[in-house]
Amino acid sequence: MSDVSPPPVQLLSLNGERMPRDEFDPWVADLDGPALLALYRDMVVVRRIDTEATALQRQGELGLWPPLLGQEAAQVGSARALRDDDFVFPSYRENAVAYCRGVKLADIVKVWRGNAQSGWDPYTVNVATPAIIIGAQTLHATGWALGAQRDEVDSVAIAYFGDGATSQGDVNEAMVFAASFQAPVIFFCQNNQWAISEPVTVQAHRDIADRAPGFGIPSLRVDGNDVIAVLAATRIALDRARTGGGPTFIEAVTYRMGPHTTADDPTRYRDPAELAEWKTRDPLLRLHRLLTILGEITPEVEAATEALADSAARELRAGCIGMPDPEPLSVFDHVYATPNAVLERQRTDYAGYLASFGTDSNPEV
């Protein structure tokens, strides 16, 4: 086996030209101008949300924010391939996936504002809450898929994770289980080249996509900045899972243009030339060029898209700032599903302590 693998599957050139590819083209034959424009709108909006959330963090309204800048195509392309009854198990950077699934904008930042440990009810949008322990969610996705298999439905689980997560035992165990039981699950790896400060070469001595076949899992390596290629690959994997073909591994080769989180400083470990090079492969730029060629981009369309993004940013900001602080005694809520006498005693004691200051909600008064 050669150490030099073929380049990732690409269906859209840097100049915005459709690149034909027989085994992928049928899966995206339905993508006409309006469909492509809808994908572009999603990407513009999520980038604007990302910028606004970073600003909210800088202004002290969020404790932290993990930007997705540069990964819009990987996330929008895969999320828009899903059916409503499929279930997403994200890491903590899948803000565009959450947006595409219909999570309310304020709910996306609720965790990062520190108001809750999860921003939404997973069952309302079929998106699990963000997983912070690296790779843990791949096992949850596999277990959910085992459940779908037992329920004899053709819903599919998709686990999102990064290149760094592929070093975790859980991700490897998930692939063993998924292969062993032929579970309907997609392992969607966004290889964004960096795990905080560690380049992907620290995690993997060869392409990450090369690992899956060793587990008996078919693998696809696609240009993660090419929304059409990502959509095609995800549809292929979904179809395989729905028809009893078991799991698929997708490596979406992309780039984290921003910091790991707002607490990170990539200038300490990253060559600026690398960022400059990846900016030429910007996922939005590329799709904009195709839409221009197709005649879908007009001044009116540009203005409407900008207005949509601005409106999303305003909604996010208002929702974030207007979010009420949780009630102090809610710290005790939902630890258990059934009553727990030991914990109830602590709640009662603390309620009494707070009340001793003359109010039941604010000891500083």
Place this chain on the structure above:
Amino acid sequence: MTSLMTPAIVSTVPGLTPPSPTPLTETKTLTMATAINEGLRQAMLDDPKVVLLGEDIGALGGVFRVTSDLLAQFGARRVIDTPLAESAIIGTAVGLAYRGYRPVCEIQFDGFIFPGFDQIINQVAKFHYRTQGAVHMPITIRVPFGGGIGAAEHHSESPEAYFTHTSGLRVIAVSNPQDAYSLIRQAIASDDPVLYFEPKRRYHVKGEVVPELGASMERAVIVHPGTDVTLLAYGALLSTARDAALAAADEGVSIEVIDLRSLSPVDYAVVEASVRKTGRLVVTHEASRSGGLGAEITATITERCFNFLESAPERVTGFDVPYPPARLESHHLPDLDRILDGVDRVMGRR
């Protein structure tokens, strides 16, 4: 594909005869291992969403035979022989729970739970809190625990305090076949995750089992009433504690033995009432002393019952050592004499 709703005979193992699917309907004398098996069978008959996951739990019936014949009765889609990865056994159970299943995981031996520790602590215990009640984790994790069987390293441990320290988990330990049967059914029916500890050296001890749910798994139970000393035990040491009560009675000391059953939450109502009566407390467990359950219980009882105490509470526990080699374990494990020594100390006789 077989339906999960209908128990189907799908075993493909040659020579494995499907057993009668009839659940326990009358009082029977059973070993603890068989009692758990009957409890699992009843839970699986009661709820088609109950699935078992673990290593060697299928054709073999588990290394302790606790899942014997369940594969033949319920099929491979509900009795799942998993690859050898504890984190994945727990992690996939989380995903199954997400989809509305009630997974029962078997961890083969106590020391093997640690590869799955992260999923238990970071995921199983926290999901209900994390999602503000939206996602339930009705997962039961069965763990054969404790020593006294002359085993190799990692096969004799008592890791319960790691889990009683973790909010979001319920922890129980059974001491007799009746509780083994009743509490496995209660654990599986619970909407909270439950660590279910099985005292492996008592697996083959027999007892009468009534096919009933019995006292709530949250309740501590007085198994031998007394007036001078409260003696708390759970799991394998319960029978030693009963022996201690009988031996002490010969010397004129009346011991009240309490089977703790629930290690988290502790049923302090029962323990407090007993200590207010006796004024003396001894807690015994096989697990190491420092940071163990005995430390928590003696601290809490001292806080709540200080004015009722005639003497400082005592702990009779394993030492703060890694579990020792088999030929040393009799020194590490609390036995009748060490428990009686603890009783003497709270009685001011030593």
